[in-house]
Amino acid sequence: MDAKREQALVGLFVVVAAGLLLVTVFALSGAFTRATLTYRAYFKFAGGLEPGKAVRYAGGLKIGRIENVRVDPGDASRMEVTFSVAKGTPIKKDTTVKIAALSALGENYLELKPGKKDAPDAKPGDALPSAEFFSLSDLGDTLSDLKPKVSALLDEMNGRIVELRETLVRVNDLINERNRENVSASLSNVRGMLEENRPKLKSTMGNIDATSAKMPALVDDFKKTVADADKALKNIDDVIGENRKDVREAVQKLRDSLNSASSLVSQLDRTMGYNAENIDELLENMRMTTENLKQFTDTIKVRPYTLIRSSSPPDRKPGAPPPKQ
Numbered sequence: 044m045d046a047k048r049e050q051a052l053v054g055l056f057v058v059v060a061a062g063l064l065l066v067t068v069f070a071l072s073g074a075f076t077r078a079t080l081t082y083r084a085y086f087k088f089a090g091g092l093e094p095g096k097a098v099r100y101a102g103g104l105k106i107g108r109i110e111n112v113r114v115d116p117g118d119a120s121r122m123e124v125t126f127s128v129a130k131g132t133p134i135k136k137d138t139t140v141k142i143a144a145l146s147a148l149g150e151n152y153l154e155l156k157p158g159k160k161d162a163p164d165a166k167p168g169d170a171l172p173s174a175e176f177f178s179l180s181d182l183g184d185t186l187s188d189l190k191p192k193v194s195a196l197l198d199e200m201n202g203r204i205v206e207l208r209e210t211l212v213r214v215n216d217l218i219n220e221r222n223r224e225n226v227s228a229s230l231s232n233v234r235g236m237l238e239e240n241r242p243k244l245k246s247t248m249g250n251i252d253a254t255s256a257k258m259p260a261l262v263d264d265f266k267k268t269v270a271d272a273d274k275a276l277k278n279i280d281d282v283i284g285e286n287r288k289d290v291r292e293a294v295q296k297l298r299d300s301l302n303s304a305s306s307l308v309s310q311l312d313r314t315m316g317y318n319a320e321n322i323d324e325l326l327e328n329m330r331m332t333t334e335n336l337k338q339f340t341d342t343i344k345v346r347p348y349t350l351i352r353s354s355s356p357p358d359r360k361p362g363a364p365p366p367k368q
Contacts, residue, residue: 079107079127080167084140084153085115088176089122091151092142098126098153099143106132109153126153135162136169142176151176 086092089112098107107128115123128134135158143154156174165171237244283290 078130080130080132080134081110081125081127082134082140082165082168083170084124084126084173085118085121085170086124086142086173086176087121089124089142090176091144092122092124092153096150096152098128098155100132101154101156103145106155124153128155133157134165134171135159136165136171137162138165138171139174140171141174 092109092112094109094111096109097105098109100106107126109124109126111123111125113123115121124140132155134155137158139156139158141154141156142151144151155171
């Protein structure tokens, strides 16, 4: 009886211990302490991510765990990662999910980068934006792509070095002893010219200073002139604005006068066209009348008696008596 009782107690202890162990495991996993919300993210490379790995908020705070990793049923070129986070975590629609590690040799985990404050909240089950993980293989591919460019850059640098050497040789040739003497002589000549022309330079600088001193007054005068011109333009504008109606009427009258003159000229042109022959005949008659008047005038001048007599008196013979009147 005592043996059975001991066995029963041992069995009960084992069951209670197993129950406590399960409760402890669930408590540590957070199953009893808080509710969770599930979201999704997609990556082309998801190495190191497995169910149970941590999900951390920006700053390193652990807020959840990875629930599942599988190939995306809709796109076989990427991986679908399902993860859960504690309810109340601020997950926005623009919250970014990326793969990170605590150290170079540490395990990978999911890190959530918070979105904007005014962005709408993401719904449970939504797919969040993701940032691709830069793996060592990607680094190798990038270095392989850069190798031809680096080689070309090195070749170009070698060419530049050769050109630089040639330039240095030419510079050495330019600054040899003879050229240095020539440069020294040129500098001496320049120094002498400056010494000779120093009074003129001082005078020129004095003139420049005097001109600079007068510049403010000139600028003020110019500003005043501009202001006066602006005022005059405003006055002209005001006068035009006040008399705009009269100006328009005058322009309209001038336009009407021009139209009337144009019409009169047209009528004159037509009249001249219609009476061209009559005018020619009239001019011819006037010419003939003028000639007749000229002849008559000449006759009166030579023989004025024709105004009284119809003909000239007969010639008087010598010794004959004068004619009777």
